[in-house]
Amino acid sequence: MNSTPSSERIHIAFYGRCNSGKSSLINALTGQEVAIVSDMAGTTTDLVSKPIELPNIGATILIDTPGIDDNTTLGEQRKAQTLKTLNKTDIAVVLFHDNDTSIEKSLIAQLKAREIPVIGVISKCDTIQNRASFTAKVNDIVGPDSITLSATTKEGIDQLLVRLASLSQQEERLITEGLCNSGDMVVLVMPQDAQAPKGRLIKPQVEVIRELLDRGCNTLCTTPEGLNAALNSLTTPPQLIITDSQVFAPVHKIVEEYRNEVVSSTPQSQQNAPLLTSFSILFARYKGDIDTFVEGGKKLLSLTSSSRVLIAEACSHIPQNEDIGRVKLPQMLRKRIGESLSIDIVGGNDFPVDLSQYDLVIHCGACMFNRRLVMSRIAQAQSQDVPITNYGIAIATLTGIIDKVVY
Numbered sequence: 398m399n400s401t402p403s404s405e406r407i408h409i410a411f412y413g414r415c416n417s418g419k420s421s422l423i424n425a426l427t428g429q430e431v432a433i434v435s436d437m438a439g440t441t442t443d444l445v446s447k448p449i450e451l452p453n454i455g456a457t458i459l460i461d462t463p464g465i466d467d468n469t470t471l472g473e474q475r476k477a478q479t480l481k482t483l484n485k486t487d488i489a490v491v492l493f494h495d496n497d498t499s500i501e502k503s504l505i506a507q508l509k510a511r512e513i514p515v516i517g518v519i520s521k522c523d524t525i526q527n528r529a530s531f532t533a534k535v536n537d538i539v540g541p542d543s544i545t546l547s548a549t550t551k552e553g554i555d556q557l558l559v560r561l562a563s564l565s566q567q568e569e570r571l572i573t574e575g576l577c578n579s580g581d582m583v584v585l586v587m588p589q590d591a592q593a594p595k596g597r598l599i600k601p602q603v604e605v606i607r608e609l610l611d612r613g614c615n616t617l618c619t620t621p622e623g624l625n626a627a628l629n630s631l632t633t634p635p636q637l638i639i640t641d642s643q644v645f646a647p648v649h650k651i652v653e654e655y656r657n658e659v660v661s662s663t664p665q666s667q668q669n670a671p672l673l674t675s676f677s678i679l680f681a682r683y684k685g686d687i688d689t690f691v692e693g694g695k696k697l698l699s700l701t702s703s704s705r706v707l708i709a710e711a712c713s714h715i716p717q718n719e720d721i722g723r724v725k726l727p728q729m730l731r732k733r734i735g736e737s738l739s740i741d742i743v744g745g746n747d748f749p750v751d752l753s754q755y756d757l758v759i760h761c762g763a764c765m766f767n768r769r770l771v772m773s774r775i776a777q778a779q780s781q782d783v784p785i786t787n788y789g790i791a792i793a794t795l796t797g798i799i800d801k802v803v804y
């Protein structure tokens with residue numbers, strides 16, 4: 398039931414003051430004791446994420462947050478943590494219970510600035526005397542259709558589920574959109590080097606294979622060493638070849654040779670086959686804005702040895718010898734631009750607020766993040782006039798093959 402990766406789940410975050418009933422509402426929605434509830438203000442001190450399937454909505458992550466009016470010693474840190482969740486929130490549920498609505502107002506302004514859909518909730522309605530006037534006040538802030546509910550009596554819970562369902566009906570995005578169709582053969586090139594985890598495939602590979610099977614495509618998985626033989630074993634050219642970006646150059650060479658053979662031996666209609674792309678490029682399209690990334694990649698060609706680059710990894714894993722973000726990419730950059738190029742590397746949620754000191758941000762494929770988070774980072778870089786690209790596009794640019802791949 399919880400097998401959908403968190404990056405594919407709709408992130409629904411609950412915001413409000415201490416004691417407004419956020420944790421109780423999450424427990425009522427899930428029918429489980431997900432979060433601790435008490436009448437002590439500041440019960441929830443850390444973010445709590447609960448993956449759950451909700452009726453007519455599907456795979457979600459419900460995020461419980463500390464109160465936005467937490468004035469305790471650690472309150473400021475908690476508030477900062479809460480505000481960081483805005484970057485990945487697909488739908489925000491804001492609870493109102495207090496007559497003073499100033500904090501909620503400013504939170505809603507931030508949510509609206511980020512174009513995050515907001516549902517206003519009048520919580521603990523079983524205890525509210527003047528429902529009509531309070532509802533009017535809340536509607537003034539959020540919009541005309543706030544929901545009055547009670548986690549105790551369950552009034553309004555179904556209404557909230559219906560609203561969540563309608564907001565979560567986003568257009569389904571495909572990783573391989575526009576590049577192949579049902580019945581097509583797709584070749585996947587996946588090196589099993591020191592960086593490949595023992596005994597399993599990495600997430601982008603698994604997700605692409607699953608999508609291709611769902612789309613009715615045939616897949617042929619191979620390594621760079623096996624690619625030539627794999628292609629030659631096919632009676633007709635594959636529609637698409639997807640490679641790990643780290644072996645882009647040798648794979649591109651093999652594909653070019655194969656294309657030349659195909660051109661001389663197959664009908665006109667198939668002369669362009671096969672298309673070539675990389676997992677990172679597919680995820681750059683799927684998770685971010687490919688045009689912005691390609692534009693940002695051009696900056697690589699004008700960096701100098703006094704430039705400063707930020708490499709942002711989504712995974713905060715322990716660095717490995719052949720790690721792309723921490724080892725390979727910095728090596729490639731320094732080789733091309735100069736040894737004194739400044740490179741800062743951040744992992745996980747540690748994305749700096751101020752990017753102004755950077756000439757370029759290079760982001761990983763973000764297979765662990767949802768699209769909302771990547772788009773927030775793109776918007777942040779753009780608002781500070783800092784070009785942003787991603788690993789796949791950066792490597793394709795540095796190796797001079799960006800013009801030779803499809804995206």
Ligand SMILES: Nc1nc2c(ncn2[C@@H]2O[C@H](COP(=O)(O)OP(=O)(O)OP(=O)(O)O)[C@@H](O)[C@H]2O)c(=O)[nH]1
Pocket residue numbers: 413414415416417418419420421422433434435436437438439440441442462463464520521522523524546547548549550
């Ligand atoms: N009568 C009534 N009490 C509620 C309702 N929802 C929550 N409460 C009570 O309100 C108090 C606070 O509820 P919580 O769910 O812990 O509130 P919270 O917003 O998570 O609070 P913090 O974690 O401190 O930020 C608890 O005593 C709950 O039992 C409700 O719908 N009706």
Ligand SMILES: [Mg+2]
Pocket residue numbers: 419420421432433434440441461462
């Ligand atoms: Mg709580």
